[in-house]
Amino acid sequence: MKTTVLRSAALAAAMMLLLAVLAAEPPKKAPAKPLAPADAAKLLQLPDGFRATLFAGEPDVAQPIGITFDDRGRLWVAECHTYDDNKINFNMNQYDRIVILEDTDGDGRFDKRKVFWDKAQKLTSVVVGFGGVWALAAPDLLFIPDANGDDIPDSPPQVILDGWDGGKIRHNIVNGLKWGPDGWLYGRHGIQATSVVGKPGTPVDQRTKLNCSVWRYHPTSQAFEVVAHGTTNPWGHDWDAHGQLFLINTVIGHLWHIVPGAYYRRMYGEHFKTNTYQLMEQTADHFHWDTGEKWGDVKKGVSPSTDQAGGGHAHSGLMIYQGDNWPEKYRDLLFTINLHGLRINSDRLERHRSGYVAKHGPDFAKTTDVWFRAVELDYGPDGGVYIADWSDIGECHENDADGVHRETGRIYKITHGMPKFAGALNLAKLSDADLVKLLTHRNEWFPRHAQRLLQERAVAGKLAATTRLALQKFFEQAPSEPHKLRALWSMRVTGALDASALEKLLAHPSEHVRWWTIQFLADDKAVTPAVLAKFGALARDEKSAFVRLALASALQKLPVPDRWAVAEPLLAHAEDAADTNLSLMIWYGLEPAVAVDKARAAQLIAKSQLPEVRKLITRRLTAL
Numbered sequence: 001m002k003t004t005v006l007r008s009a010a011l012a013a014a015m016m017l018l019l020a021v022l023a024a025e026p027p028k029k030a031p032a033k034p035l036a037p038a039d040a041a042k043l044l045q046l047p048d049g050f051r052a053t054l055f056a057g058e059p060d061v062a063q064p065i066g067i068t069f070d071d072r073g074r075l076w077v078a079e080c081h082t083y084d085d086n087k088i089n090f091n092m093n094q095y096d097r098i099v100i101l102e103d104t105d106g107d108g109r110f111d112k113r114k115v116f117w118d119k120a121q122k123l124t125s126v127v128v129g130f131g132g133v134w135a136l137a138a139p140d141l142l143f144i145p146d147a148n149g150d151d152i153p154d155s156p157p158q159v160i161l162d163g164w165d166g167g168k169i170r171h172n173i174v175n176g177l178k179w180g181p182d183g184w185l186y187g188r189h190g191i192q193a194t195s196v197v198g199k200p201g202t203p204v205d206q207r208t209k210l211n212c213s214v215w216r217y218h219p220t221s222q223a224f225e226v227v228a229h230g231t232t233n234p235w236g237h238d239w240d241a242h243g244q245l246f247l248i249n250t251v252i253g254h255l256w257h258i259v260p261g262a263y264y265r266r267m268y269g270e271h272f273k274t275n276t277y278q279l280m281e282q283t284a285d286h287f288h289w290d291t292g293e294k295w296g297d298v299k300k301g302v303s304p305s306t307d308q309a310g311g312g313h314a315h316s317g318l319m320i321y322q323g324d325n326w327p328e329k330y331r332d333l334l335f336t337i338n339l340h341g342l343r344i345n346s347d348r349l350e351r352h353r354s355g356y357v358a359k360h361g362p363d364f365a366k367t368t369d370v371w372f373r374a375v376e377l378d379y380g381p382d383g384g385v386y387i388a389d390w391s392d393i394g395e396c397h398e399n400d401a402d403g404v405h406r407e408t409g410r411i412y413k414i415t416h417g418m419p420k421f422a423g424a425l426n427l428a429k430l431s432d433a434d435l436v437k438l439l440t441h442r443n444e445w446f447p448r449h450a451q452r453l454l455q456e457r458a459v460a461g462k463l464a465a466t467t468r469l470a471l472q473k474f475f476e477q478a479p480s481e482p483h484k485l486r487a488l489w490s491m492r493v494t495g496a497l498d499a500s501a502l503e504k505l506l507a508h509p510s511e512h513v514r515w516w517t518i519q520f521l522a523d524d525k526a527v528t529p530a531v532l533a534k535f536g537a538l539a540r541d542e543k544s545a546f547v548r549l550a551l552a553s554a555l556q557k558l559p560v561p562d563r564w565a566v567a568e569p570l571l572a573h574a575e576d577a578a579d580t581n582l583s584l585m586i587w588y589g590l591e592p593a594v595a596v597d598k599a600r601a602a603q604l605i606a607k608s609q610l611p612e613v614r615k616l617i618t619r620r621l622t623a624l
Contacts, residue, residue, distance in 0.1 A: 034371040036239035037410045045366045053108035055413040062409040066125040071427040073381040074102045078126040085404045096123035106421025124175040137516030137568035138164040165193035180537025181243040183493035184216040190233040230264025241482040248318040253282030261556040284358040289313045300341045311341015317376040322444035339373040354545035354582040382419040387412045432467040439486040442605040468496035499526040511544040522554035540569035555589025574609035
């Protein structure tokens with residue numbers, strides 16, 4: 001009887017699998033040519049009240065691989081024409097370009113176009129700031145001076161950093177320039193290429209080695225570092241209202257909360273750092289594809305189960321919407337492009353233990369255009385969202401056998417109704433006082449640009465004498481936590497926060513202010529014996545697991561002998577026993593100290609209230 005039941009169950013399971021395979025949507029045979037750009041825009045299926053317009057399309061824009069805005073609200077587009085149909089090459093007979101598109105009448109379509117630079121190769125990203133334009137064109141991070149802002153380069157590009165892998169694996173090439181709330185320039189790197197990065201002329205042994213990771217570069221101190229390691233092929237990141245960084249990825253999980261110093265799961269291979277032993281997992285509690293399938297099965301067609309889950313494993317572009325055009329229910333939601341699913345996914349971020357968890361939300365948009373290959377999305381000064389569509393039928397590797405269609409490319413703009421046209425903008429012409437006022441603007445686009453302009457003026461010695469005091473007053477009187485953080489970041493980048501001021505903020509009522517204060521003190525290596533004592537007391541008494549995570553993150557920037565003073569009280573919190581991410585962050589910081597002081601580490605095994613760390617210390621000691 002038991003054997004019969006088992007056979008019946010196996011037969012039923014086999015029939016269900018067969019039905020799922022038969023029901024899988026076959027690959028859509030792509031037409032020989034894409035739809036006209038305006039017709040493609042009409043195929044975007046959006047929630048009620050939303051509209052999509054064609055902001056630009058070929059021949060005015062082609063192969064848009066990255067987008068950004070300047071302080072005038074103009075859209076800058078990085079076009080990658082060197083992308084080749086051979087999966088391990090770029091076509092070096094081609095040139096990439098940086099194009100500026102402007103909508104002067106607010107009708108949702110550009111009416112002015114300029115080519116800023118057309119001699120790039122292997123171009124993936126562009127961003128504007130500090131008197132010029134920054135561009136990633138492997139093997140270099142370039143700065144193109146344009147001090148007077150006339151959209152004409154003042155000189156040939158300057159190589160700021162070199163040593164980036166030249167793109168043997170194109171979809172893993174260095175990418176993703178964005179200004180962070182801390183005043184650093186952030187970027188990303190994929191898993192299949194390894195770069196050894198430094199200033200031109202730096203010896204190999206003094207360079208930074210990296211592959212799958214998030215990194216950052218400071219525009220004035222010229223410091224360069226890896227922020228966090230892991231994932232697969234990240235091609236999108238953004239910060240939430242509290243300045244927390246989130247990253248989009250493919251195959252092994254789509255969404256990751258980036259904690260400085262973290263080591264995340266990799267698709268394969270080992271991290272350069274040894275003795276990590278265990279890696280942190282993605283932030284989302286779900287996948288956008290049926291993980292019972294092989295990840296490559298989606299090339300055969302999107303199955304019903306994968307369609308219901310979100311459309312597939314491949315993602316590009318990430319936006320946490322903080323504009324002021326879309327309805328309130330969309331604010332702070334996270335949006336990403338799902339390539340195989342021909343759609344835009346959404347996730348909802350929630351606090352969980354020391355960090356966050358992302359919950360699956362309804363798909364925001366879909367299209368039936370099989371040429372839809374969007375790679376980036378961002379909101380602009382009127383709150384409308386711009387989507388850069390590469391427009392092709394390949395998927396970044398095996399499916400490019402038909403050749404790359406270099407003439408294609410579109411940029412769509414999605415708005416709720418018709419946004420109010422603000423007229424001509426030029427934030428760079430505003431006074432410091434007006435820039436400080438913009439820190440309260442509902443559309444995060446304005447505070448981000450205002451903060452960077454204040455930073456530039458401080459660096460140039462052009463900040464008004466009263467500006468730092470105005471920022472301090474704004475910080476004290478800010479009506480909300482996000483406003484207070486905008487003031488804090490602005491004080492930081494303008495030099496209005498010294499070590500003494502930061503030390504006082506360790507006792508601030510806001511856990512987010514305490515989180516950033518810890519990070520800033522660690523970044524500056526301003527952890528004096530007095531501050532170390534306060535870190536230790538905070539590690540012992542802090543009620544917020546989120547702030548304890550910041551202390552764990554800071555461990556790696558402390559001298560190895562000083563790490564015990566913070567790690568030991570962190571390990572006394574029994575309430576963190578189930579918090580794997582916090583345990584691992586403590587371990588990553590503590591591991592070098594364990595190797596140096598085996599006796600103290602052995603004593604800590606008995607004291608630690610975090611079982612995960614007890615096991616890791618034991619494992620490390622047995623290897624010594």
